[in-house]
Amino acid sequence: MLLGVMATLAIPQWVDDFALIQITIYVVMAILAISQAFIWGFSGILCFGQATFFGLGAYTYALAVVNMGESTLPVLLAIALPGMFAVLLGYFMFYGRLSDVYMGVITLTVSLIFFSSVNSTAGPEWRIGNAPLGGFNGIPAIPSINFPGNPEDPLDAVTFFYLCAFSLIAIYGGLRWLISSRIGHVIVAIKENEQRATLLGFDARAFKLFAFTVGGCIAGLSGCFFANWGSFTSPTVFSLGQSAQIIVWVIVGGLGTLVGPIIGCMAIQWLTTQIGTQQTFNSNLVLGVILVVFVLLVPKGIIPSLGDVLQKLFGKKVAKGEDA
Amino acid sequence: MDLALIVSVQVLYAIATLVIISSGLAVIFGMMRVINLAHGEFLMLGAYSAIFATKAGVNIWVAMLVVAPICVGLFGIVVERLIIRHLYGRMVDTMLATWGLSLLCVGLVTSLIGNTTSGVSTPEGSFSIGAYSVSLYTMALIVIAVLLLLAIRWVLRSTDWGLIARGTMQNPGMADVLGISPTRVYSITFAVGAALSGLAGGLLAPVSGVVPTMGGSFIAKAFITVIGGGSSILAGTVSASALFGLINQLATFITTPVFGEVALFIAAVVMLRMLPQGITGRFFKGSL
Amino acid sequence: MSTVPLIETRNLNMRFGGVHATRDVNFKLSDGELRCIIGPNGAGKSTFFKQLTGQLRPTSGQVLFRGQDITGCQPHVPARLGIGIKTQVPSLFNGLSVWENVWLSACRVYPKAKALEVTRDTLERVGLTNLQKSTAGMLAHGQRQWVELAVVIAADPGLILLDEPAAGMSDQEVRRTADLILEINKSHALIVVEHDMSFIRMIAKMVTVFHQGAILTEDLPDAVMNNPTVRQVYLGKKAA
Numbered sequence: 119m120l121l122g123v124m125a126t127l128a129i130p131q132w133v134d135d136f137a138l139i140q141i142t143i144y145v146v147m148a149i150l151a152i153s154q155a156f157i158w159g160f161s162g163i164l165c166f167g168q169a170t171f172f173g174l175g176a177y178t179y180a181l182a183v184v185n186m187g188e189s190t191l192p193v194l195l196a197i198a199l200p201g202m203f204a205v206l207l208g209y210f211m212f213y214g215r216l217s218d219v220y221m222g223v224i225t226l227t228v229s230l231i232f233f234s235s236v237n238s239t240a241g242p243e244w245r246i247g248n249a250p251l252g253g254f255n256g257i258p259a260i261p262s263i264n265f266p267g268n269p270e271d272p273l274d275a276v277t278f279f280y281l282c283a284f285s286l287i288a289i290y291g292g293l294r295w296l297i298s299s300r301i302g303h304v305i306v307a308i309k310e311n312e313q314r315a316t317l318l319g320f321d322a323r324a325f326k327l328f329a330f331t332v333g334g335c336i337a338g339l340s341g342c343f344f345a346n347w348g349s350f351t352s353p354t355v356f357s358l359g360q361s362a363q364i365i366v367w368v369i370v371g372g373l374g375t376l377v378g379p380i381i382g383c384m385a386i387q388w389l390t391t392q393i394g395t396q397q398t399f400n401s402n403l404v405l406g407v408i409l410v411v412f413v414l415l416v417p418k419g420i421i422p423s424l425g426d427v428l429q430k431l432f433g434k435k436v437a438k439g440e441d442a
Numbered sequence: 443m444d445l446a447l448i449v450s451v452q453v454l455y456a457i458a459t460l461v462i463i464s465s466g467l468a469v470i471f472g473m474m475r476v477i478n479l480a481h482g483e484f485l486m487l488g489a490y491s492a493i494f495a496t497k498a499g500v501n502i503w504v505a506m507l508v509v510a511p512i513c514v515g516l517f518g519i520v521v522e523r524l525i526i527r528h529l530y531g532r533m534v535d536t537m538l539a540t541w542g543l544s545l546l547c548v549g550l551v552t553s554l555i556g557n558t559t560s561g562v563s564t565p566e567g568s569f570s571i572g573a574y575s576v577s578l579y580t581m582a583l584i585v586i587a588v589l590l591l592l593a594i595r596w597v598l599r600s601t602d603w604g605l606i607a608r609g610t611m612q613n614p615g616m617a618d619v620l621g622i623s624p625t626r627v628y629s630i631t632f633a634v635g636a637a638l639s640g641l642a643g644g645l646l647a648p649v650s651g652v653v654p655t656m657g658g659s660f661i662a663k664a665f666i667t668v669i670g671g672g673s674s675i676l677a678g679t680v681s682a683s684a685l686f687g688l689i690n691q692l693a694t695f696i697t698t699p700v701f702g703e704v705a706l707f708i709a710a711v712v713m714l715r716m717l718p719q720g721i722t723g724r725f726f727k728g729s730l
Numbered sequence: 731m732s733t734v735p736l737i738e739t740r741n742l743n744m745r746f747g748g749v750h751a752t753r754d755v756n757f758k759l760s761d762g763e764l765r766c767i768i769g770p771n772g773a774g775k776s777t778f779f780k781q782l783t784g785q786l787r788p789t790s791g792q793v794l795f796r797g798q799d800i801t802g803c804q805p806h807v808p809a810r811l812g813i814g815i816k817t818q819v820p821s822l823f824n825g826l827s828v829w830e831n832v833w834l835s836a837c838r839v840y841p842k843a844k845a846l847e848v849t850r851d852t853l854e855r856v857g858l859t860n861l862q863k864s865t866a867g868m869l870a871h872g873q874r875q876w877v878e879l880a881v882v883i884a885a886d887p888g889l890i891l892l893d894e895p896a897a898g899m900s901d902q903e904v905r906r907t908a909d910l911i912l913e914i915n916k917s918h919a920l921i922v923v924e925h926d927m928s929f930i931r932m933i934a935k936m937v938t939v940f941h942q943g944a945i946l947t948e949d950l951p952d953a954v955m956n957n958p959t960v961r962q963v964y965l966g967k968k969a970a
Contacts (some may be wrong), residue, residue, distance in 0.1 A: 164534060166541075207711075214715040219533055223477050223665045224711065230662040231707050238700040300837055307834050310823040317783060317821070318885060319809030319838050358658050362545055369538065403549025409542030413535050414528055 119291055126283040135275045140391075142275070143347055144384045145282045149289060150340035151367045151383035152376055156293050157333035159374040160302075162309030163326060164222040167229035168364045170207075171200035171334040173355035175341025177236070180257045180351050184249035188269045189261065196342035197335045204334030205327065212323040212330070226361065233356035256352025260345050282343050286380075289336055293376060296332070305329050359402065363390075366405055369412050372419030382420065448576070449695070455580050456694075457687030458587035463646070463660050464667040464679050465590060466639030471668050472675035473611050473631040476533050479540040480521070481664055482657020483547035484636050488514045488643025489652045490551065496562050502648075510644030511637040518636025522629045530628070544657065551654040559651040583645060590638075595676055607631060662703060663690075666710045672720025681721045686710065734797040736761045736919050737782065737813075737889055742791035744777055744943075751777045752788065753944040759889070764915045766930050766951075767923045769940030770964055775923045776818050778940065779891050783815045784808045795889070809838075814887035818894050818923075820874040824867030828858055828877050831866050835884040848884055856880040856910060872903040876910075883914060890914065892922045896929045908932035927955070939963075 130138055150172055157163045175196040182192035207228060211221050240253025249257065262272040263281070273281060296302045308315045308322045316322050345351040354360065363386065371382025386405070393401045416423055467481045478484075488510040495505035521543060529536045598604035607627055610617040614624040642660075650656060667686055671678025689709045694702030717724050735758040744752035751774045759765055767775050780786040782793055787802035794800065795811055823831050832852055836845040853859045856876050861869065866877055875895055882890055895911070896904045904926065911920060911933050924930055930937065930951060937954045939946040941963045947954065954960055 210711050210715045214718045216714060216718050219475065219477055219537065220669050220714065220718070222534070222537055223669055224714070227662045227665050227707060230658065231704055234659070235700050235704055238698065303830070303834060307823050307826065310825050311821060314821040314823060316805045317809055317815055318835050319806050321804070321806045362541060365538065365541065400549035400553045402545045403553060406542045406544065406546030406549055409545065410525060410539050413539045413542060414525065417535065
């Protein structure tokens with residue numbers, strides 16, 4: 119974590135604004151990655167539609183800030199609304215004791231439903247307050263986050279970077295703390311053996327709902343930052359491709375760690391940008407191949423596998439600091 | 443009176459569509475308890491097969507009913523051998539791998555064909571009910587859906603292979619002991635499921651724009667129908683399609699097709715809260 | 731001194747489709763009592779346990795714990811009320827250490843500092859202190875049974891249900907388990923399901939015999955062993 123803080127402070131000194139903006143999006147997506155890492159790797163919740171909360175965060179911020187003019191409340195709403203939806207969806211899934219397979223499908227389908235619903239709202243009759251939903255055109259010219267209370271003072275590129283990066287660090291730290299707390303231990307135990315946890319008196323449904331909501335809120339914040347970053351949002355935030363990417367980040371980085379998916383996210387983001395510059399390989403194709411290859415051959419992901427390799431080479435326990 | 447008839451036809455059509463697009467998925471789910479996330483792409487491949495066959499001069503009905511299923515069925519065999527076989531028992535991993543496969547297919551087809559919409563026109567003909575006209579193709583699909591269900595029922599109930607498949611579904615270990623290789627059964631089933639999905643794609647090619655990403659628009663409904671239906675292939679598909687098709691169509695009449703789908707989904711989620719194993723987890727238990 | 735039974739079932743019935751797994755079972759256990767339940771395979775013993783812990787909802791009838799109706803409640807509730815169960819197949823947090831397994835049980839009941847103390851004491855009581863850092867999934871079967879025992883007693887439940895605690899153990903391990911159970915019985919009530927007759931003899935004061943989902947008889951161990959109906963049920967008509 120200390121490394122992270124130091125890196126955050128150092129980066130703007132070395133790179134120009136343009137590169138900083140590129141790095142910022144990596145950081146924003148890393149926040150999304152960490153939300154999935156937490157709910158899947160530590161809570162054992164199979165959510166194939168984390169893009170739902172990402173998209174809800176982006177749209178909530180966009181619609182709220184266009185209507186309100188000042189950004190502080192919209193940011194809070196962008197965290198709260200996805201959270202509330204997570205509670206609602208989570209209630210139906212966990213209190214119905216849905217199996218893993220069903221849960222994966224339902225969460226995936228939710229994101230698809232949002233995608234097609236929002237996509238169809240292109241007409242001018244679709245608006246919330248002053249803000250048109252825009253349908254497949256998206257919502258352009260979204261006002262940026264400003265210093266609290268002062269709408270005339272939006273954040274510049276460097277400050278925005280600091281906001282995103284320190285948020286990532288804070289969230290990482292917060293999750294680490296949560297995992298090591300009593301609640302965190304119970305959540306991990308439920309993932310390990312739900313029956314045993316229940317027989318010890320823990321209501322697994324409530325704990326899973328809690329974890330799922332935390333994940334939803336974090337993803338919502340990421341969405342809010344995303345809408346800010348591009349001053350634009352469109353239904354693709356809810357898309358199948360977006361959910362798939364998040365899954366790939368975690369699989370590649372390592373299910374069961376927090377750092378792994380962050381690295382996986384940045385690596386894949388970099389890769390997709392590179393692919394975008396050439397014509398031969400389509401990014402879907404590459405992502406698909408990566409996913410299949412990793413599931414078949416490197417199921418643990420990069421970070422844990424690296425840890426294993428290092429352990430074999432050096433024969434002693436490598437202090438990963440990221441034990442699930 | 444005419445309106446009532448038209449509405450009934452539309453409802454039946456909605457149900458028939460659900461049956462057609464879900465049957466392949468239901469077969470694989472019923473057998474392996476896995477949701478094949480590449481289902482939409484099997485559909486897409488079927489649609490493209492039908493289009494290419496038609497453009498090459500094959501009769502459209504043959505293209506849809508023969509070429510599409512065979513092509514995708516063969517593809518299914520390849521997929522099963524390369525990917526699915528290595529992940530037996532690992533349900534989540536199978537879902538992940540099929541998701542990767544889905545991305546792969548979309549990417550591959552987009553690279554080869556590009557993003558333009560292809561199409562093939564509906565076989566001609568319509569007839570009137572009062573002031574409204576109904577396309578013959580709509581009726582054809584309804585009939586095909588029924589025939590499909592009957593065919594599946596016949597295979598499962600009355601053929602040797604169907605019996606073997608059902609036995610393996612219920613108890614793979616026992617099947618093994620009896621000299622039936624569950625792996626072989628699974629690979630045939632996966633291929634059949636793929637073929638059915640290809641058939642669906644072929645049948646829907648005339649009524650929807652065919653793009654590499656078309657899978658995405660069908661999978662939501664297909665997934666919901668299959669898991670809402672539960673583990674019984676036939677009873678599940680029929681009951682879920684009937685229920686959700688009705689809700690979808692009614693909601694579509696009141697609002698828009700998109701919100702019709704939303705209504706379908708909400709109905710499914712609420713239903714799953716009460717029947718977490720799907721309809722056939724509680725009713726018609728143990729039926730086909 | 732309370733005369734309300736610790737746990738009681740009234741006309742408990744459980745049907746699975748065509749199978750009548752529990753038939754009109756009226757069972758009573760007093761505070762501090764140790765009862766053994768025996769019966770041939772398929773007699774419905776584990777099914778009976780599951781209805782006590784909320785894992786199964788009875789088709790009809792009632793389960794009362796300290797007079798409170800807990801029939802068909804959510805499965806985490808009986809544990810909170812004071813019922814602990816060691817399941818037939820050891821159910822542990824396999825990826826976690828022995829210490830963490832026991833601690834999780836204790837931490838639900840006790841505040842932080844006390845939970846650590848209780849964990850330490852429980853591990854000592856069961857004799858697992860030297861194994862506390864081992865990963866639970868890596869231990870031998872007998873040791874896993876003891877870990878689960880430790881996990882259950884760490885929460886200090888008023889009633890402990892043990893489903894085949896001596897299964898798969900060597901003679902020495904069986905002896906140790908029996909001693910443990912007797913020691914635990916000094917402060918907790920227990921219901922033990924077992925097949926091993928010699929083990930039953932080591933611990934039992936009263937034995938309930940289940941057969942085809944119903945209670946066949948309830949008596950002292952020796953009386954039960956010599957009961958001709960019991961022998962018939964276990965050994966078949968010829969040996970009776």
